Amino acid sequence: MTREDVLKGLQERFRDDIIDLYDRSHKRVYMEIIPDALPRVAMYIFRDLGARFNIASGTDTRTHMEILYHFSLEEINLIISLRVKLDREKPAIASIAKLIIGANWIEREMYELLGIQFIGHPDLRRLLLADEWPRGVYPLRTDYEEWDKSAVRDRGV
Amino acid sequence: MSLKLRALLKSPWVFHLSTGSCNNCDIEVLDCLTPRYDIERFGMLLAPSIKHADVLLITGSCNRKSVIRLKRLYEQAPQPCLVVAIGECSMSRGMFIHSYNCPVPLDKIIPVNAYIPGCPPKPEAIIMGAVKLIQKVKGTL
Numbered sequence: 001m002t003r004e005d006v007l008k009g010l011q012e013r014f015r016d017d018i019i020d021l022y023d024r025s026h027k028r029v030y031m032e033i034i035p036d037a038l039p040r041v042a043m044y045i046f047r048d049l050g051a052r053f054n055i056a057s058g059t060d061t062r063t064h065m066e067i068l069y070h071f072s073l074e075e076i077n078l079i080i081s082l083r084v085k086l087d088r089e090k091p092a093i094a095s096i097a098k099l100i101i102g103a104n105w106i107e108r109e110m111y112e113l114l115g116i117q118f119i120g121h122p123d124l125r126r127l128l129l130a131d132e133w134p135r136g137v138y139p140l141r142t143d144y145e146e147w148d149k150s151a152v153r154d155r156g157v
Numbered sequence: 158m159s160l161k162l163r164a165l166l167k168s169p170w171v172f173h174l175s176t177g178s179c180n181n182c183d184i185e186v187l188d189c190l191t192p193r194y195d196i197e198r199f200g201m202l203l204a205p206s207i208k209h210a211d212v213l214l215i216t217g218s219c220n221r222k223s224v225i226r227l228k229r230l231y232e233q234a235p236q237p238c239l240v241v242a243i244g245e246c247s248m249s250r251g252m253f254i255h256s257y258n259c260p261v262p263l264d265k266i267i268p269v270n271a272y273i274p275g276c277p278p279k280p281e282a283i284i285m286g287a288v289k290l291i292q293k294v295k296g297t298l
Contacts (some may be wrong), residue, residue: 130221
């Protein structure tokens with residue numbers, strides 16, 4: 001298995017799902033896919049290519065809610081990042097936590113911090129936020145506003 | 158000065174609590190206990206439980222979850238209990254002042270007797286703070 005084989009195989013197999021393939025460097029590839037195709041592309045990389053699921057990262061950009069799923073293929077020293085762009089008003093995507101156990105907690109974290117719904121997640125609860133945190137307030141969104149009236153935001157001088 | 162406080166100053170046992178610090182202040186606190194700085198010459202000893210301690214050393218910016226634990230520890234401490242805030246985070250929350258998870262600084266939650274600024278404070282600064290705390294309670298500062 002070489003780097004070229006992997007990329008060619010991905011492009012041939014998921015010709016309709018891949019929107020953009022950005023070959024950033026010899027060890028980093030970004031692949032933007034349509035959100036519906038995420039489970040099958042992720043499963044192909046994870047199970048058939050034998051990649052390791054590193055982490056997923058969510059970002060609130062101005063136009064979209066964006067998730068990057070990072071996979072690493074250690075024997076050819078390549079990191080493949082699947083980029084998925086979701087609707088900013090109602091972000092929702094199919095969960096891969098049932099297929100990849102390691103994605104369970106990071107999906108819960110993205111759910112509580114960014115408000116992304118993961119459809120089919122086995123246990124979509126909050127992970128880290130405090131219990132008194134109000135519903136529907138997502139701290140890592142760009143339009144987050146202070147809800148706590150008792151918060152002190154000056155240094156007292 | 159009460160008898161309890163006078164007895165406390167002879168050998169103040171300290172309890173070290175991190176309310177979400179980056180562990181750099183904690184390393185400096187541990188440095189104070191090494192033979193090089195040797196804070197034990199002021200009678201200070203790290204207590205394993207808050208119920209044995211006279212001084213509460215707090216590092217880190219208090220976040221929403223650790224505040225509950227902090228209050229519980231402060232209630233369990235035998236009174237009189239002196240509180241020392243170590244590092245920028247526990248004083249004014251430092252760079253986390255606008256964080257959604259750190260709403261209130263430490264001295265708005267429990268009374269603080271001494272502040273040791275720095276990010277992290279040097280062991281010398283911590284020893285200086287300890288000495289000043291003892292002097293302040295004695296009334297000789």
